[in-house]
Amino acid sequence: MKPSEENDSFPSEPKYRKVAERLRNEIGAGAWGPGEQLPVERELADSLSVSVNTLRRAVSRLVAEGVLLRRQGAGTFVRAPEPPPGHGTAPGGTAAGTASGGTRRLIGVLVPSTTYYYPRVIDGIQRHLRGAGAGVMLASSKYDLGLERDELRAMLETGVHGLLLVPNLHLMDAPQAHVDALADLPVPHVLVERRPTDPAPDDPTTFVMTDHAGGVYRAIRHLSTLGHRRIGLMGRHLTGTGEMIARGFADAARLLDVDLVEGAAVRHGEWTPDAIAEYVRFCARAGVSAVFCHGDRDAAALAVHARRHGLDVPGDLAVVAYDDEVAEVGDIPLTAVSPPKEEVGALAAQLLLRSLDRPGGEPTHRVLLQPRLVVRASCGARSASRPRRSEVPA
Known part of the structure; x- marks a missing residue:
């Protein structure tokens, strides 16, 4: 039966506060990790037996509190904790999925498409990261350079600890300049199914791709x-x-x-x-x-x-x-x-976590996997x- 305000399972007024409290508790219990996306509104409202309007008010409250983050056109995500000063530069020795301050690591994954070729790459990435206890923030650029820039900026603002990137180099006028600029990112990154187009002999970019x-x-x-x-x-x-x-x-x-x-x-x-x-x-x-x-x-x-x-x-x-x-x-x-799409994704994720564990000490990897x-x-x-x-x- 379609839920409505009259049959919401939260009788106390105002209802949305009870919904917000329950979502907050579920997030705290690990139902959704930092950077993970909440289900779509209708699905989540149905699971809570409330109306979409009630859910929206609850989500808005959690957004205002800094628990959740809305990203235009992408959905609602659990906001990652603010990283400690100098995160990503501390010495190694921490657990693979945990940052030096004990925070669960959040890895941003930016791909051109989630409907063809890349689903299996994403599967390999998620399998390895989740097995290591790291969170995943996934976004698609839809082969749009403007959207690619926006999604990358949003991930950094969310507080990701590292990035797995499939940039649209084939659409850029100066692809190598873009790769060079990625070296200035505040967090480590690994290119997936892409490589520098005209690199210097000592190019520091780590990449994993199919040969x-x-x-x-x-x-x-x-x-x-x-x-x-x-x-x-x-x-x-x-x-x-x-x-x-x-x-x-x-x-x-x-x-x-x-x-x-x-x-x-x-x-x-x-x-x-x-x-x-x-x-x-x-x-x-x-x-x-x-x-x-x-x-x-x-x-x-x-x-x-x-x-x-x-x-x-x-x-x-x-x-x-x-x-x-x-x-x-x-x-x-x-x-x-x-x-070998899943293997490419898994190995890229593994190398990124290693770079987080050994900042400044992990050598550049240039990996080609034979199909x-x-x-x-x-x-x-x-x-x-x-x-x-x-x-x-x-």
Whole structure:
């Protein structure tokens, strides 16, 4: 039954004060840690058997008291305690999730998206941080540079002890200048799935990311061992990894002596159905027998258009995808390069906590993790009737 003011479970007046008291007690008991987001209004009001209006007044009271923090467009969060003077610079020896003053550590995590690619990275981050007793403040920039700046500022104002950042370097005019400026942040940070674009030899930035070029090479090498000599690329512009994938493809084609037909390596900001259909027709004319696609959805669409054009997949056109988010769910399960997303997130979180434990004493880490190649039916390794997955050895 929908709650209302008349059936609120807090009979004493004013009701919102009782709700505020209960929320305050639950926060004190650890129901939500510092920096963690409260449930959405309707869900929280229903759990307390009060109206949304009563809940809003209670939350406003706790915001005024400094218990909660409202962030425009993001939600309501438990405010982190004010860090002690010089936090983040004390010597090590504390518990992994605890700051030198005994405060539970709060780590800010800023990603471009929470709907594609990054959910598994976030899972790895949260699993490690929560296992270490640290709190997590998560925000998304939605690939917007202005929002990225605002979210970063809000995290620092909230009092995070460290930051895990996925900056939108591919959208910036001066990406290396942005990376350099991050060194002036008042708390330690680690880049996740990003690296300095033009670093000095002694660049101090710690980063953890997938070796995207290595993953592309592994895929092209596999296609080459299957006898494919003319291999195409359906790439993308304006993505965080688009340039790395394109360079990786060019390097792999050169090292593996792939016959690069003019017009076979194409990149778009977005692949429309018409563009994919035209690319299929080009492959048929030019004798391109395999295509590496930057993205599962583009690869699945390519397979559909190839079959409409009368091409057998994988008999006439082999397809390999990059990402492995939804590669195995189509009519023809797609062979895919599978980045180690959870491992990237977990290792980045581990390195950040280590830097908090050993400020000034932890060396810079530059970590590249190799992706796997998951072989399915679309690359000619087995018939489409047997899409059982396996892995190609390194």
